[in-house]
Amino acid sequence: MSTDCDRGAAFAELTGAARRTGALRGRVVSVHRRAVYLRFDDVLVALAGPGVEAGPLHLRGPALPPAGTGEAVRFDGSRVAARRWAVRCDVPERIGALPGPAELARARRADPAAGLRFPDEPDVAVDAVVAAVRNGDVPGAAALLGGRGPGLTPAGDDVLAGLLLVARAMWGPAAEPWLAGTVDRVRTTEHARAFLYWAARGQGLAPVHDWLAAVVSGSRDDRHRLERRIARIGASSGRSMVAGLRLGLGQLPESPVETQVSTATAGPGL
Numbered sequence: 001m002s003t004d005c006d007r008g009a010a011f012a013e014l015t016g017a018a019r020r021t022g023a024l025r026g027r028v029v030s031v032h033r034r035a036v037y038l039r040f041d042d043v044l045v046a047l048a049g050p051g052v053e054a055g056p057l058h059l060r061g062p063a064l065p066p067a068g069t070g071e072a073v074r075f076d077g078s079r080v081a082a083r084r085w086a087v088r089c090d091v092p093e094r095i096g097a098l099p100g101p102a103e104l105a106r107a108r109r110a111d112p113a114a115g116l117r118f119p120d121e122p123d124v125a126v127d128a129v130v131a132a133v134r135n136g137d138v139p140g141a142a143a144l145l146g147g148r149g150p151g152l153t154p155a156g157d158d159v160l161a162g163l164l165l166v167a168r169a170m171w172g173p174a175a176e177p178w179l180a181g182t183v184d185r186v187r188t189t190e191h192a193r194a195f196l197y198w199a200a201r202g203q204g205l206a207p208v209h210d211w212l213a214a215v216v217s218g219s220r221d222d223r224h225r226l227e228r229r230i231a232r233i234g235a236s237s238g239r240s241m242v243a244g245l246r247l248g249l250g251q252l253p254e255s256p257v258e259t260q261v262s263t264a265t266a267g268p269g270l
Helices: 009-021 099-109 126-135 138-145 155-171 171-183 190-200 206-217 220-231 238-253 258-261
Strands: 022-031 037-038 043-046 058-060 070-073 080-083 087-088
Touching: 009 022, 009 043, 009 138, 009 190, 043 190, 080 238, 087 238, 099 155, 126 138, 126 238, 138 171, 155 171, 155 206, 155 238, 155 258, 206 220, 206 238, 220 238
Parallel strands: 043 058
Antiparallel strands: 022 037, 022 070, 037 043, 070 080, 080 087
């Protein structure tokens, strides 16, 4: 089987729901050159074509179907089907691994992230974002970054996705509900919110998980190579995500504010 065929955490959960409750009905939300986005109730997933990085929303296959926006689809746990096309889902699951909080903390003390650079987005107050992150105020940073910039996933949200993933790795599973609740309050596109939600749950694109592993291993060469790989994603999304990863690694406190975590609310899910 091709290494470009797999399904991420969102599709894995959707598969479980279909097998428990029966076939799910949804619609095609949008069609792009390398991905087709589908919505089943409040869950957004994507069929991805060749060359797309593995990610939590993605069911990756050798080709995209001839889907049309608004088209009705059905998912029975084994395939996604419309009237004129179908995509099989019997491919390996790719659930991204995270380092433990203690090992990530040790690694960043030994080799802190350097050269923090933000993309050139005129609406982002960089100093205020950095100050919020240093204080562990992820909701404050999210309010400054969320929805900033043009595109399917605005640049500010790409920065925030990197920050959320590092926060989840650094603070552990107990922070997930609070981080997901933070995403609920971000004003942005449907597509960006879906990626942010999974970042809050510790799931990102495959090279981002590899980057975290390189940080923990202490391999600067691997970390810089992966940053270059991530930076090539999209027109500017990758560069913005690298900024968020560096921001989180270099500036987040090692422990969240306890009252923030204890008053968490869960994000959308199945």
